[in-house]
Amino acid sequence: MFAFMNITKALADENRVRALLALQSCELCVCQIIELLGLAPSTVSRHMSILKQARLVEARKEGRWMYYRLPDKTAPAPVRDAIAWVKKSLAQDRRIQLDAMRLKEILAMDRETLCGR
DSSP: OHHHHHHHHHTTSHHHHHHHHHTTSSOEEHHHHHHHHTOOHHHHHHHHHHHHHTTSSEEEEETTEEEEEOOOTTSOHHHHHHHHHHHHHHTTOHHHHHHHHHHHHHHHSOHHHHHTO
């Protein structure tokens, strides 16, 4: 029950779902997620913490950067199923498509410059 409640809580916010789906293509630095969502760093950190607690994302720290990615195939089945459901349900969503286009622009930016803002 606890894992289920954490997953549903994590998926109950549009910005967390947007961040989760942004990780479909690659691992992202928190600065890139901040740029995509247009939210304060503390707000994005809180959202990512909730996703991490639900095991919907994994994190690693490298130097001063925090990186997030989707879990691998060893993640629990409910986590893998939840991510697959979100991907399938929102594959044609206009907001998610716009995020994917914006993410391409963000990935082309110099990370040092982006994170130094």
